[in-house]
Amino acid sequence: MISQTQLTELLHFKPKKGYVLSVYFNANLGEFSPDVQKIEAKKLIQQGFDVLDSRDIDRDEKNEIRAHLEKIQDYLQSVLLTAHSFRGLAIFAGPGFWQVYELPRPLRNAIYLDRTPYIRPLMAVLNHYHRLLVAVVDRREAILYDYYMGELNEIKHIRDDVPGRVRIAGWAGYGEDKIQRHIIDHEQRHFKNVADVLFQFFKAERFEYLVLGTHDAEKNAFEQHLHPWLRERIIGWFAAEPDIKLTPIRRILDEVAAIEKAHRRKQDEEIIREVLEEAHGKRLGVTGLKATLDMLQSGAVQTLVVEEGWKHAGAQCPGCGYLYDEGETCAYCNTPLEPLQDVVDEAVTYAIDAGVFVHHVSPDTVTEAFPHIGALLRFRPAEKDTAAA
Template structure:
């Protein structure tokens, strides 16, 4: 599982003039047995850089060390699904190997910074969800995150099974039914108390409820106001016969639908801001300028979109092209994916980056953003003489 600490280390790494090798390799149909072959094939693409005279000696040595490290990756046989991401700068003491919960396109890049956007795109897809499966006498809470389901706790309370058990208690059928309802209500309150404790102690974003279709709506009525907006959906399941795999598959379908709906909502909100002339940017040029002046509050990126461009490491200026930075006059650095540089800049300024998989109007613009303030006029870069 990818941790926040790992992502922060990669994002904050600065090797100066040393290049960083970023590699992504997905587990294909042949499983982990073919993963080493895929990785070696990707490394073949950058081997000529070991002898590239345009690079400094230390940079070439670093790339050579990176290739050797990645060739000798350990634990690949245990990666059964998803993908492996590696970030390496051997002369700069960076080496991070992470397993991604879903497959990504195989690719390798050598650049001044780690190419983190494919990894961030995967992380964006995964909300930390609390899944509660409940019936009249039992409740079980689980956490679903990055395709992994782990049990958090449960509640077990007494319950009367049928009204015809009246004779066992010396009560009338009506009183037994009232007694059963009281026990069910008490049980639901205990289950809600467990949920409240989990949400207050953890960082769950979503709540998913499973159970019998005639019981789930009643249980939802017991949720306090602060938990109701977190409900992403419900599913039908029998707690007594359901396996963890059953619960995980049902919850994953709800989370996936929630995520696509959320992406459509985000895109709609930014397009509305554009239409009503509120601070927003649409398209790569405007978004790059917005990232250059730290105006981006939330950046939306079409999944898998890439674009070459330039960046000024001194001023933070980002653009499709330009040999000289128009803000400080220094030479720019070329990059294979300026959208990745933009995403890094937005995160560094406290903004958010969301990758959109849903079919929306964003595919015609690649990127869009809601802004903190209106954009100032964009300068025109002067070509290097």
């Protein structure tokens, strides 16, 4: 489970002295067997030692980094021995600092040695997932959950003292309407309390969306108490009770996963529509591999939109590094191009390194009109500024 606290620590980690190792590793068993992974891990750590040898760093610091490399090596060897469901690993090690992220998406193997953690590849993966606050509420209780990357964790159980309808009906000396008012009063206070707690959690833990589980009868009464800002962040409702005997965790997880999936689908469709509209009007959008590569490399891209898992062969200039969908020689420096198995992967890496937001869209949202890749632009460069090849 990746917590906001852990991420905040990483983002702010800047040691006064010493260096930070950032290691990214493709641990996808669907692509590489455990044996291959262990060999790749060894190669990667060796690469780290080579980088270290080539750098002008004082001896004590080098020794500390060496120790960190060995620790990462041991960690990788032990974790890759066992069956694992994560597909990517990100490890950060520095003076008094050690963090591991198990990620649901594969990453390209890489090792960085710098004064601060290298976080772009990690952020690109995390950007893909929404952090949801899930609240299952009835007239007396509420259970709050944190949902992130397919995991659901209880974070708070609220119980308010609300009189039961049966118990109250037995009270002597109370008129029917007075009893009703009494109950409603307590219920309102409970809903308000839950709404306040939700708002606090939402702000403190930086949730992006809210999902609510209630009975239909209580839905409106509860919603009225939510802060308008929070109400706008609701992406779904499902029928549930804050009692895991009546509504098992597994069912909550399924409901929330389905709501998140539907929401993501909507977002994918919206961004594709926006790219197509902007591209059609020759405004701030572009589609297709060649045009997208050119825009990306001229610094014009704000958001790269690419179909998840889509691959395409291409070429790269060994002289200036320019990426091409096809071609023989570089349009900028005339160097003969080298073939690339997958230029899309290179483009995504390029985008991440350039600080461009990458939005992966699910293949089932991709229509014929959208040729697998496109981008939203920050500006549209003059035609002559992009490659003519």
